[in-house]
Amino acid sequence: MNKRGFTLVELITTFALSAVIITILTNIVLIMKNMYNNTSAKTELYINQANLSNYINSKLNNGKLLTYSTCNDSNFCYTFTFSDGTTSRLVITDNKITFGDYNYVLKSNNYVEGESFDILNTAPLSDSTLNDSIMVINIPIKSKLYPKENFGVNIVYQYNSNTLY
Amino acid sequence: MKKNNKGFMLAETLIVTTFVAGVLIYMFIQFTNLNQNYDESYKYNTVEGIYALEDLSDFILDNSLVINNIDVLLPSEKYTDISKCDEEVVINSEYCKNLVEALNIEKAYVTTNKFNNTVKDNLKDEFGNFINKIKSEGSEKYRLIAKFKDGTFATIRFGE
Known part of the structure; x- marks a missing residue:
């Protein structure tokens, strides 16, 4: 009798086990591929967020802000003047955020929603050299790919109201 | 057979x-x-979180009275909840509350940079796994640990 080869039971068991393992591994590979694609899109948004935050914060903190005013513009627009005489304009349109010579162009999936500019004052302090006011510039950036997350910036600038007007 | x-x-x-x-x-x-x-x-030490804590540390360091109060509290209590803005600690409570609100901070603690396992255990309920990932390194004197309203966490070292 020819005793070479596998029995039917052995073959069926092997194929069944292989199919289960391959299915699980394929699922894992697909999930990791999805994770990789999501990561690169998210990373780009986070990098842009970091750049915008760094630029505005550096400009406000290093440039010694002297005054600010709204622009005669239908868009969200503020002009900041610094002690060295330079000015930077913050403008937010549907698909672009500009601060001075820095431009952040939003991709079609991304948009700004609910931007705001606030000044919070407190009562004068006994030590008049301490900061008593806070400027808050909030620019939320949303993405259709990640609707629950905010890739925008929240700039907080502390100052003494005697030095800024 | x-x-x-x-x-x-x-x-x-x-x-x-x-x-x-x-x-x-x-x-x-x-x-x-x-x-x-x-x-x-993606939730730990975000850019916005780090900047927020830099702003908060500037507020603490700018006012020598605040730092003195913290120096008095830390040896015994090991950590102080700065986000409560108690008048005994921050002097200008109204300004502190405005700042905490503007920075979207839910809870912020000041502790010494090299904090021990007791502090970690006490803060674990508030900060979860994040507290275990903080390494006590660097020569700075203090550490700020914060949880933000959007569910992110951040920590910075500050002070000489």
Whole structure:
């Protein structure tokens, strides 16, 4: 009798086990591929967020802000003047955020929603050299790919109201 | 009667099944950890969080009275909830509350940079796994640890 080869039971068991393992591994590979694609899109948004935050914060903190005013513009627009005489304009349109010579162009999936500019004052302090006011510039950036997350910036600038007007 | 030699022994089947099941379970656990770390990495020490804590540390350092109060509290209490803005600590409570609100801080603690396991255990309920990832290094004197309203966490060292 020819005793070479596998029995039917052995073959069926092997194929069944292989199919289960391959299915699980394929699922894992697909999930990791999805994770990789999501990561690169998210990373780009986070990098842009970091750049915008760094630029505005550096400009406000290093440039010694002297005054600010709204622009005669239908868009969200503020002009900041610094002690060295330079000015930077913050403008937010549907698909672009500009601060001075820095431009952040939003991709079609991304948009700004609910931007705001606030000044919070407190009562004068006994030590008049301490900061008593806070400027808050909030620019939320949303993405259709990640609707629950905010890739925008929240700039907080502390100052003494005697030095800024 | 001839002996039927087809099929597997029970022992062979059990050994192979156990081995394959073990490998799959190990892979599943590793993959779950990987997925959890991936999700958590986006919530820890975000750019906005770091900038917010820099602003808060500027407020603390600008006012020598605040730093003196913290220096008095830390040796005994080990950590202070700065986000409560108690007048005994921050002097200008109204300004502090405005600042905490503007920075979207839910809770912020000041502690010494090299904090011990007792502090970690006490703050673990508030900060979860984040507190375990903080390394006590650097020559700075203080550390700020914060939880923000959007569910992110951040920590910075500050002060000489």
